[in-house]
Amino acid sequence: MEVRLNTRAESVCIDGPAGRGRVTGVETAGGACIPADAVVCNADPLTAYASSLIPAPHRPRAFQDAATLDKIEPSTSAFVLLLGVRGDYPHLAHYNSFLPDDGNAEFTALFERGVPADDPVIGVTCQSATEPDCAPPGFSNLFMMTSPPALSSNFAWTEPETARYRERVLDLLETRCGLTGLRGRIVCEQVWTPRDFEQRYGAFRGSLYGISSNSWRSAFLRPPNRARGVSGLFFVGGGTHPGGGLPLVTLGGKIVAEAVIEAKNLPGPQK
Numbered sequence: 001m002e003v004r005l006n007t008r009a010e011s012v013c014i015d016g017p018a019g020r021g022r023v024t025g026v027e028t029a030g031g032a033c034i035p036a037d038a039v040v041c042n043a044d045p046l047t048a049y050a051s052s053l054i055p056a057p058h059r060p061r062a063f064q065d066a067a068t069l070d071k072i073e074p075s076t077s078a079f080v081l082l083l084g085v086r087g088d089y090p091h092l093a094h095y096n097s098f099l100p101d102d103g104n105a106e107f108t109a110l111f112e113r114g115v116p117a118d119d120p121v122i123g124v125t126c127q128s129a130t131e132p133d134c135a136p137p138g139f140s141n142l143f144m145m146t147s148p149p150a151l152s153s154n155f156a157w158t159e160p161e162t163a164r165y166r167e168r169v170l171d172l173l174e175t176r177c178g179l180t181g182l183r184g185r186i187v188c189e190q191v192w193t194p195r196d197f198e199q200r201y202g203a204f205r206g207s208l209y210g211i212s213s214n215s216w217r218s219a220f221l222r223p224p225n226r227a228r229g230v231s232g233l234f235f236v237g238g239g240t241h242p243g244g245g246l247p248l249v250t251l252g253g254k255i256v257a258e259a260v261i262e263a264k265n266l267p268g269p270q271k
């Protein structure tokens with residue numbers, strides 16, 4: 001088996017007419033086509049259908065054009081601060097959830113106004129609280145996350161918007177979460193916005209869990225693991241069946257491995 005790291009898949013090569021296609025390989029960034037009779041796509045199906053990854057004639061009607069894709073409601077995204085800080089905060093456990101006084105205001109911001117909440121739930125993981133080797137002696141490592149909506153024209157995560165939101169969250173960490181003097185103790189930092197999740201990982205509009213599961217249809221009828229109309233093409237990951245989040249994504253990997261074995265009549269795993 002050969003593993004090619006840092007190699008972007010540009011396009012799935014498909015032979016045959018629309019609705020009755022068959023995969024023949026994958027074209028990578030350098031233009032080389034790697035022949036294959038089964039292709040498992042870990043990119044979000046919505047991103048795959050919206051980009052050059054799946055050639056237009058082979059996209060299902062529901063995902064064929066930008067206007068249709070625009071109507072799909074994605075799940076929420078994330079704003080993340082990764083902080084290395086001097087000293088420690090003894091009141092922090094490994095995982096901490098800090099709730100605002102008015103929880104309903106966050107739902108109104110996310111689902112009615114489509115913008116990040118001004119006073120959101122903040123999750124803070126302090127890994128060094130339970131695993132001291134994860135930070136140098138005398139320092140702590142913090143992962144801080146809030147859940148803004150996926151990218152939209154309501155909030156585009158431009159540099160000034162991101163800088164303002166970072167300041168707001170640092171204010172809340174210092175006051176509501178008790179991380180006093182945090183700003184002065186930061187020695188290294190990374191900021192991740194929905195735009196990063198879209199650009200680095202191909203997440204559809206930066207959403208973490210694919211299509212929003214806010215209706216029974218979108219929860220139970222997710223884009224299928226076997227691509228419609230293209231034999232040999234499979235989807236795996238949070239954007240497809242059975243859904244997002246690590247337990248479901250892992251289960252999806254098993255389902256797709258079994259589907260490939262069955263479709264290609266391959267020997268199953270050794271028991």
Ligand SMILES: Cc1cc2nc3c(=O)[nH]c(=O)nc-3n(C[C@H](O)[C@H](O)[C@H](O)COP(=O)(O)OP(=O)(O)OC[C@H]3O[C@@H](n4cnc5c(N)ncnc54)[C@H](O)[C@@H]3O)c2cc1C
Nearest residue numbers: 008009042043078201202208237238239244245246247249
């Ligand atoms: C900050 C954050 C916190 C989270 N917290 C939790 C949690 O607490 N519990 C939980 O269960 N879930 C959590 N999740 C969600 C969970 O991480 C995702 O549901 C899961 O990782 C999705 O798996 P995936 O395989 O679909 O996507 P990914 O893990 O994003 O993998 C997709 C891979 O495909 C690659 N790719 C995409 N397009 C191409 C291309 N064209 N060519 C080559 N490679 C490509 C990407 O680079 C990426 O490596 C969290 C996610 C984030 C971002």
